[in-house]
Every structure is written in structure tokens, then in C-alpha cells.
Amino acid sequence: MVVWKNTTDGVQDNGLTLNGFLFLNTLFIQRGRHETTWTILRRFGYDDALELTDDYLCPLIRVPHDCSTELNHFGYQFLQKIFEKHDKDLDGALSPAELQSCFRVFPYVPWGPELYHTVCTTDKGLLSLHGFLCQWTLVAYLDVHRCLEHLGYLGYPIFSEQDSQVHAITVTREKRTDLEKGQTHRNVFLCKVIGSRGAGKSSFMQAFLGKNLAAQKESLGRQTVYTINTVQVNGQEKYLILQEIDVELEFTKVSDASCDVACLLYDVTDYKSFNFCASIYKQHYMDGQIPCLFVATKSDLPQTSPQRSISPAEFCYKQRLPPPIYFTCNSHGAPNSTVYAKLATAATFPHLNDIDLGAASFWIRVALGATVAAVVGVTLYKAVAKNK
Known part of the structure; x- marks a missing residue:
């Protein structure tokens, strides 16, 4: 009044x-x-110097070893409201001006131009709600403290009436427990894309965003070592993060190979690139529990045959790995996304490391067939013996 x-x-x-x-x-x-x-x-989190306090921006969160961090449904609901608030023209996307308005309360711009090569965009190259949530999912997984800081600038504790923005984060259980129980509750998985130079790693990652080779050539801007999108695993939506690895620079210690699933990428026109992947597998993954998939890129081109070494298919068979998956992004429409679903499935069910799910169902059918044949055989034998 x-x-x-x-x-x-x-x-x-x-x-x-x-x-x-x-x-x-x-x-x-x-x-x-x-x-x-x-x-x-x-x-509202300000100190005597009118600066947001560290306690407000960076609340304490405990993340044990071998655990990961994800946004929960409270976080996604809040971020969706933020997106809708700044989508002034209601076109389902944030223009550069609308995105700048969203970050107006930040002391710096948190996302650079590489954003548009990290997540899916609209046909006009704008940031969709799906891409917006994917980017936040990526930040929450890779750097949860930065994610909490960003949520603090947006006022999550105030608008959500919570003590801190930790309320928007879920800390997953240890991966060791997932392996013991044979199931996981994680919704975000990290896949390291490994291969020699020229094997097509960057193209493979951009294809995950639905860009074929022609679209990638037209796309300008700074490339990124990460891409993220959603895939369906047994009817459930999972986030899959692809990280391009420069093995010569980044595999300096054992922990560098750590991930939820490894994608070993080789060029079908260059057998040396497969030898490179096979060497990486033997050195870093053969004795571990991280599922691995070999992906043969440029499958639209003629395949080179090994002179004296075994073929990629034979190598995978001997190592009890799924056979190589053939892939090309040189297509008219969006590249086939089957390979990404297989990677996410392998990450979701790491206890099936030695056989892929298709092979598992195959051997179940074989076992059932053998059982039926045995029953029929015993029945016939008894019938013949009785007649005698």
C-alpha cells in the first residue's frame, strides 16, 4: 500500500x-x-561488498570416487522454465540475442560459439530446448561445481525455495556397485572416441548431432571435443556424451582411459588405423571392465584387406567383442544412429562386456534349441528301446 x-x-x-x-x-x-x-x-546471496558469496555460488557437494553427477527432474523443470522465459518470440528456440538475455545476470558468457557444434540445433541453426538441456547436462556431468555456480546466477535457490542448488543435482552410486548388481540408474554416459588421425573422429561426433558430411562441410565455426545427444535404450531416454580423444596427448596415465564405453574408430580404407585401435585396446582396455566397440568408418568406400594380420572381425571374435559396426556419414539424409544406440546400450549394461546383447539373445536361442533337440532325442531313444 x-x-x-x-x-x-x-x-x-x-x-x-x-x-x-x-x-x-x-x-x-x-x-x-x-x-x-x-x-x-x-x-539473495550477496555479501557486504555486494558480491555473491562463495557459499551461495558454490555450495558443498560430495561426489565420491567413481560416482558421477546428473541433473535431476527438479533441475530440468527449472531450466525449462528459464528457457521458456527467454524465448520471447515463442518459436521454440533461443536466438543469440535471447541467449544473451538469459546470461545477462552472469559476470561472463559461459558458453562460446562451440556450443552450436556440441548440441543439436534447429534447421535455422538456433538453440532448441533439447539442445539447451543437453548443454546443461554436459556441464553438470563434466564440472558440477561450475553447473552449481551457473544455477546460482539464475537464482535456483530463490525461485525453487530450496537451501541451495545442490537440490537440482543427483550424485549416482559407484560404478562398481552397478557392475555387481548388473544394472545402473545412471542417465548420462561418457563415451571416449579413440582413433588415429584421419580416421573420422570429428565427423563421427558431428554425425551424432544429425549432420551428414555435406552439412558438416557447410557448418562453420569452432569445433569441440564434446558432443551430446539423447538415445533410446530399451525404451528409456539416455544422454550420451562423446569425447574425441587425441591418444598421443591424453593417454599419459591409466585413468585417462576411464569412461563408460570406449568407441575404437578405424578407417576401412587404412588397415593401419585398425592396428592402432587394436593396440590401444590391448594396452588400456583388454583387462578392464569398460565395454568397447570397434566402429569401421567410411564404410561407403572400398575396404582394404590385411596382408598378414587377422581381419578386424577375427580380432573382435578372438577378444570376445561384438563384431565391428560399419558406419558412414556420407549419406543424403541424417546419418544412421544405430551405432550410438549400441554405444549407449553397452554403457548401460557394462556387465555384458564380453558379448553384445544381440549375441546374448542368439546364444539363448541356441541353448533352447539344443535343449529341445536333447528332449526329442531321449524320447526317440526310449521309444526305440521299448519296441525292441
């Missing part, structure tokens, strides 16, 4: 406008009630 009586635009829809809020605090200060204004500021 005080604001309404003393201003012409201080109250709107039974709430305070910016001018009304400023008038009210000016009134407090003029009447010597400075502590009231400071109480308001501190409620």
Missing part, C-alpha cells in the same frame, strides 16, 4: 515492479532501517 500510494508504476499484478522495489529500499534507508535492505541482499 505504501508503494502504491507513492509511485505510479511501483505495483503491478499485486507485486512489486523494479521501480517499486527500489522505492521501498530507498524508503528503508531514508528512515534509518539499513539492516532491512542488507537482510534482503543477503537473502
Whole structure:
């Protein structure tokens, strides 16, 4: 009532406008009630220097070894509201100006131009809601403290009426427990894409965003070592992160090979590229529990045959690995996404490391067939013996 009586635009829809809020605090200060204004500021996370405190921006979160961090449904709901708030033209996408408006409360721009090569965009090259949520999922997985900071700038604790933005994050259980139980509750998986230079790693990652070779050549801008999208695994939506690995620079210690699934990429026109992947597999993955898939790129081109070495299919068979998956992004439409679903499935069921799910069902059918044949054989034998 005080604001309404003393201003012409201080109250709107039974709430305070910016001018009304400023008038009210000016009134407090003029009447010597400075502590009231400071109480308001501190409620919104500000310290005595009018800077957001570390306790507000970076609340304590404990992430045990071998666990990962994901946004939960509270976080996704909040981010969807943020997206819709800044989608002024209601076209289902954020233009550069709308995205800049979203980050206006940040002291820096958190996402660079590589964003448009990291997530899916609309036909016009704008950031869709799907791409927006994928980018947040990526940040939450790779750097949860940065994600919490960003959520703090957007006011998650205030709008969600929670103590901190940790409320928007789920810390998964240890991967060791997932392996013991034969199942996982994780929704986000990391796949390292490994291969020699020229094997097609960058093209493979951009194809994950639905871009064929022609679209990739037209796409300008800075490339990225990460791409993220969703895939279906047994009817459930999972987030799959692809990370392009430069083995010569990044495989300096054992932990560098750590991931949820390894994609060993080789060029069918260059057998040396397969030898490179086979060497990486033997060195870093053969004795571990990380599922691996060999992917043969440029499958639309003639395949070279090994002179003296075994073929990729024979190598995979001997190592009890699924056979190589053939892939090309030199297609008219969007590249085939089957390979990405297989990678996500392998990550979701790591205890099936030595056989792929298709092979598993095959051997189940073989076992059932053998059982039926045995029963029939015993029955015939008894019948013949009885007649004798």
C-alpha cells in the first residue's frame, strides 16, 4: 500500500515492479532501517561488498570416487522454465540475442560459439530446448561445481525455495556397485572416441548431432571435443556424451582411459588405423571392465584387406567383442544412429562386456534349441528301446 500510494508504476499484478522495489529500499534507508535492505541482499546471496558469496555460488557437494553427477527432474523443470522465459518470440528456440538475455545476470558468457557444434540445433541453426538441456547436462556431468555456480546466477535457490542448488543435482552410486548388481540408474554416459588421425573422429561426433558430411562441410565455426545427444535404450531416454580423444596427448596415465564405453574408430580404407585401435585396446582396455566397440568408418568406400594380420572381425571374435559396426556419414539424409544406440546400450549394461546383447539373445536361442533337440532325442531313444 505504501508503494502504491507513492509511485505510479511501483505495483503491478499485486507485486512489486523494479521501480517499486527500489522505492521501498530507498524508503528503508531514508528512515534509518539499513539492516532491512542488507537482510534482503543477503537473502539473495550477496555479501557486504555486494558480491555473491562463495557459499551461495558454490555450495558443498560430495561426489565420491567413481560416482558421477546428473541433473535431476527438479533441475530440468527449472531450466525449462528459464528457457521458456527467454524465448520471447515463442518459436521454440533461443536466438543469440535471447541467449544473451538469459546470461545477462552472469559476470561472463559461459558458453562460446562451440556450443552450436556440441548440441543439436534447429534447421535455422538456433538453440532448441533439447539442445539447451543437453548443454546443461554436459556441464553438470563434466564440472558440477561450475553447473552449481551457473544455477546460482539464475537464482535456483530463490525461485525453487530450496537451501541451495545442490537440490537440482543427483550424485549416482559407484560404478562398481552397478557392475555387481548388473544394472545402473545412471542417465548420462561418457563415451571416449579413440582413433588415429584421419580416421573420422570429428565427423563421427558431428554425425551424432544429425549432420551428414555435406552439412558438416557447410557448418562453420569452432569445433569441440564434446558432443551430446539423447538415445533410446530399451525404451528409456539416455544422454550420451562423446569425447574425441587425441591418444598421443591424453593417454599419459591409466585413468585417462576411464569412461563408460570406449568407441575404437578405424578407417576401412587404412588397415593401419585398425592396428592402432587394436593396440590401444590391448594396452588400456583388454583387462578392464569398460565395454568397447570397434566402429569401421567410411564404410561407403572400398575396404582394404590385411596382408598378414587377422581381419578386424577375427580380432573382435578372438577378444570376445561384438563384431565391428560399419558406419558412414556420407549419406543424403541424417546419418544412421544405430551405432550410438549400441554405444549407449553397452554403457548401460557394462556387465555384458564380453558379448553384445544381440549375441546374448542368439546364444539363448541356441541353448533352447539344443535343449529341445536333447528332449526329442531321449524320447526317440526310449521309444526305440521299448519296441525292441
